[in-house]
Amino acid sequence: MTASTQHVKSQDALLPRHPDTRLEADWLFLYETLPPTKWFNAEYVYKTSGWLNIHADIRKRQHILTQISDAYQSGDIDWAQYRSQILPRINQxxxxxxxxxSIEDNSYFPAFIRMYPPLKTGFEILDRDHVRLDGLLHELQALNGQLAKSEGENKVLSEQLHKTLINVSNLxxxxxxxxxxxxxxxxxLN
Structure with missing residues (x-):
């Protein structure tokens, strides 16, 4: 294969959907076989939709929490509305x-690594994300606990909670x- 052929081939390779992906090109051999454009095709949807739907629900919940926090920060809702809307949603x-x-760490990821050992480093990145997310979620829950106990409006607390929500959302x-x-x-594919 000539250098120009290799260059064309690398240009044609699929790129991960997130611009800041930490995934190595070598780990995307299955992704190239089953790209996102096929994830909901009739041939695959019964295998892929459950996971994708769970992630869609997580994204939706994150978006709602951020919207509530944004609305309070911008003065579109008052303290009472903010508290009543965000408190139960954060816990859930x-x-x-x-x-x-927990299900991923204890069941799925180890099984996937056994099936595809070359992807182990990719799953280790996801595991480290879980550890970082656990820390942020603990912080979010602690702030939510403070919010539940607060008697009066506390803008500093709402700003800390907002910042933590943004950090969780980005990661x-x-x-x-x-x-x-x-x-x-x-x-x-399995």
């Missing part, structure tokens, strides 16, 4: 994420995209 959000990550966005790029092709 944290619970759902911990539940999802989660990258994590979910990287995870899907590794996991969805495995699910669809």
């Amino acid at each position: 959000y944290v619970f759902k994420l911990h539940q999802h990550h 989660l966005s990258q994590h979910l995209s990287d995870e899907e790029d590794l996991v969805i092709p495995i699910l669809g």
Whole structure:
């Protein structure tokens, strides 16, 4: 293969969907076989839709929390509305994420590594994300606990909570995209 042929071939390779992916090109051999454009094709959807739907729900919950926080920060809702809307949603959000990550860490990821040992380093990145997310979720839950106990308006607390939500959202966005790029092709092709 000539250098110009290699250059054309590398240009034609699929790129991960997240611009800041941590995935190596070598790990995307399944992704190239089953790219995102095929994830919902009739041939694969019964295998891929469950995981994708869970991630869509996580993204939706994250978006709603950020919207509520943004609305309070910009003065579109008052303190009472902010508290009543965000308090129960944070608890449910944290619970759902911990539940999802626990299943991945204890069941799916080890099985996927056994199936595809070359992807081990990619799954180790996802595991480290889970550890970082656990820390952020713990912080989010602690702030939510303070919010539940607060008697009066506390702008400093709401700003800390907002910042933590943004940090979770940024990490989660990258994590979910990287995870899907590794996991969805495995699910669809097996």
